[in-house]
Amino acid sequence: MFEQMLSHMTFVDVFNWSVLLVFSICYIYQFYYVFVVLTRKPPLQEAKANHKYAVMISARNESQVIGDLIHSIRVQNYPQELISIFVIADNCTDNTAEIARNAGATEVYERFNDEEVGKGYALNYGWHEIQKRDDAESFEAYFVFDADNVLDANYFREMNKVFDGGAEASTSYRNSKNYGSNWISAGYAIWFLREAKYLSQARLTLNTSCAISGTGFFIAAHVLKESGGWKWHLLTEDIEFSASSIIEGRRIAYCPTAMLYDEQPITFIDSWNQRFRWAKGFYQVFWHYAGKLFKGIFTNPKGKRFACYDMLMTIAPAMLLTIISIGFNGTIALLAIFGVISAGTMITSALSSMFFCLFNFMLFMFIFGVLTTFTEWDNIHSTTAKKIGYLFTFPIFQLTYIPIALVALVKKASWKPIAHTISVDVEEMSQTGMK
Template identity: 40%
Template sequence: MLVLQLLDILLMVLGTGALIYQVVYILVALLAKPRVFPEAAKDQRFAVLVSARNEENVLPHLIASLRANDYPQNLIDIWVVADNCTDNTAQVVENLGEHVVERFDSEHIGKGYALTFLLNKMMALGQASQYDAFFVFDADNFVEPNYFTEMNKVFQAGFPVVTSFRTASNFDQNWVSSGSGIWWLREMRFVNSSRMILGNSAQVGGTGFMFSQAVMRMNDGWRFHLLTEDAEFGLNCVLNGIRIGYCNSAILYDEQPVRFSQSWQQRLRWSVGYLQVWRYYAGALVEHMVRERDLSALDFSLFLAPFTAMWFLRIIIGYVFAALGFITVSSQNQVLINWIIGLVGGMLLMMALAVLCCILERDKIQASNKELLGYCLSFPVYFMSLVPISILALISKPQWKPIAHQGRQIVTASNSESEEA
């Protein structure tokens, strides 16, 4: 009984803390204006890092988008690592006049290893030291024309690491891509924006972020290789007192999976990756939170805590104890019912947030009102699928696998100009 009581107390404290934090973030996002940064004092020199595996069809769109930016083009160099490619990715990049290095390693698979290889190569060539900061993009991304100018404002405002506004380029394709799109809208509007207003660090999301030369040197290039290397990188920044900024005005478009099986595997990999990060860093994160009284550490603790998995294990342990005769089955049935009620409440909250996000960020969504209504109604299915995914993550060992991209774009000022050219 004592074990179960302690677990219940722990889950109640963590769950209440996470709920309060979310409510505070929502209120801050609704009542306060996003943080605005002054014009940058000077233009910095940037390197764009792209890990690409068989991306010959979509890379030209990304490169055209970057080259259509209003930032001085002589201060932007694009470096692509063609990672275990079997197509003409390397040749396509070379034909476009950009830097490309090829990597062939069937043992160390994943974006983290590819970025390590690329930065190590740049340092060996003596090229890395000439840049003030490094951007990380995926091959299927494209950006608005003022992207680098806006990111540079936040960078020069004193943030060594900066992440941007991320939204789906194929939001209106189907209910799966819109589910991811709504999820990212919520992260941007009700999490990262509020973090900046409150003075906490933002969370990088795998693509569309930058880090300074000093951060690169501190990490001796790139040394993050878990399945969620972005979460590991962000956590490392918090533990080292490095503030992560968020730029609401720098918009990045990212292609989302359109098949549910692809989305399932992607989110399963992320869930396993978050469990890895929690296992390796939870102790250090809690210690840092207590010692430094760092709200960013508290934020990341609540963000990474595997609530669903913890509740599932609590219920399993409860029924095991009931089978051994230590407690009654009826008491554990009530715990299960309470958990289900909590899940339904969470689903309703997320559905309300989905509607609110779509209203507040309507100008960033490429979909008709009718489609948007349907996507909001289908979002609970997307959201609730995270429950079995989080449970399966306890026993799964997924490997990094590339997702085939269609190169689908929406019309922005940058890609329309590139097409006319």
């Protein structure tokens, strides 16, 4: 029966089933992640001591939001004498530095450099400036936030538990402060909530390494000191740090009870620019670190090999499989239509495969959106109507990654500013009791 089925398959069918098989083998473990999250609770930790932290905030023309972040840090349920806030006003042309000082920043460093552009360079500059302080050695870890963030009142208390437990780096629960702005901001929010719940929490529960994602994380002071500062300068410096750390056998932790609110883009052009930079950055990280991660699957100490595989799958250009499949089938269909190749069942096979590929992509995104929205319902600040409505736009938002990933293959990327303008009431956004 199997041989009979094979005899009726065209080379188009063989190609498409091969792509599906490769994708399934590579990513089936992430469905197990969902099972783990739904059936097991993440481990809980308690701190025996409070530790001293430095906060680094890279800010470029963030005068409308920087004050909210600093205020949310200054009202933490954690000893204020153990938190020092350092703002790197990076190539600013507004009064970000002045507002940061007035809001309660410990120190503001103004940096002007139009050659080394990007968050990684700003963080490296800030770290080296902090090392000149008399109290530099007293900081046990460095937190990194984006200027548009605000924090739950218990954020530092919860993250301190993770650091006290021995973590050298940890990410946190990334929520959105403007989920309800439109379908674009909601698309981002659902994706990051899904990442926190069904990737980071699963990895925490299974005692493997997580990955730092943009903002809301700490790195132990000795890690930065051993690295000579922030040495990761690709377009996605967070993912580069994660890949580098995992290769070195360092585990990145996760704190599900430390909530951070992030502002998401609301215009498609801003979203395109940001995600284009991310896509290009992932290609860069894959190019630089894929070989070492693959090697680490076999050579890293036991217990740390799967983290290399997981990270390799994270940075692998999986979207290209979708693009290749659509492109291949579209080409075959056109060649058959114009008589370049014998049509036969080629047109039907190619067109049905294209539909199958897109339909399944949209279906999986919808399922993940539904699952994430309903399990994180109470943590989403929006109306019921918007929570339900944006379930149907989330797959469309994800579908727009396809042209972005394709363009990123051939076009150079550079950092472009995204305006952050949404000011929120910290106490209103803050959650004192999370699931």
